[in-house]
Amino acid sequence: MKQQGGFTLIELIMVIVILGVLAATALPKFSNLSVDARVSKMEGVAAALKGATAMAHGQTLAEQGWSASSVALEDGTLIQMINYYPAASTSGISAAIDGTGIASAIGGNAVDSNGEYDFYPDLGRLNCVVKYYPSSGVKIVPLIDETAITTTNCA
Numbered sequence: 001m002k003q004q005g006g007f008t009l010i011e012l013i014m015v016i017v018i019l020g021v022l023a024a025t026a027l028p029k030f031s032n033l034s035v036d037a038r039v040s041k042m043e044g045v046a047a048a049l050k051g052a053t054a055m056a057h058g059q060t061l062a063e064q065g066w067s068a069s070s071v072a073l074e075d076g077t078l079i080q081m082i083n084y085y086p087a088a089s090t091s092g093i094s095a096a097i098d099g100t101g102i103a104s105a106i107g108g109n110a111v112d113s114n115g116e117y118d119f120y121p122d123l124g125r126l127n128c129v130v131k132y133y134p135s136s137g138v139k140i141v142p143l144i145d146e147t148a149i150t151t152t153n154c155a
Helices: 007-031 033-062 090-096
Strands: 070-072 078-082 117-120 129-131 144-146
Touching: 007 033, 033 070, 033 078, 033 090, 033 129, 033 144, 078 090, 090 117
Parallel strands: none
Antiparallel strands: 070 078, 117 129, 129 144
C-alpha cells in the first residue's frame, strides 16, 4: 500500500487560483471604505452645523435678543449673531460649532467673496467642503450647502 505524503502541485495551484478570485471580487468593496468615511464625516459636519445654528437661534429667541446681538450658550461660549443666526465668522458659526467639538478637528476658512464660511472635514481635499451661508435678510434661515457631499467629490 502506498502512503500519500502531501498535496500535489495541481491542488496547490487550484487553491491559489480560488483565493485570487475571491480576493479580486472582495477588493473593490474594501477600497471604497475611505471615500465612504469622508462622505460620512462631511454629513456629520453638516448635521453639527444645523444643530449649532438651531441651538444659537433658539437661545437668541429665548433671551429675546435683537437680530445682531451676541448670545452666550450654556457652556459660556459667546456667539456673534446676524439676523438671529450665527454670523459667518470665527466668532459666529465656528464658535457655535466648536461647542460640539468638531470645529477644532476640521479646517474653516474665512468668509469669501460670496459671504460663505467653509468647513473642510478632510483637510487635504478642497472638494470636500460644507458651506455655511448666513441669512441675507431678517428671519431667513441660513443655508448649509450639502451639494458637495458626494463620493465623486471626495474620492
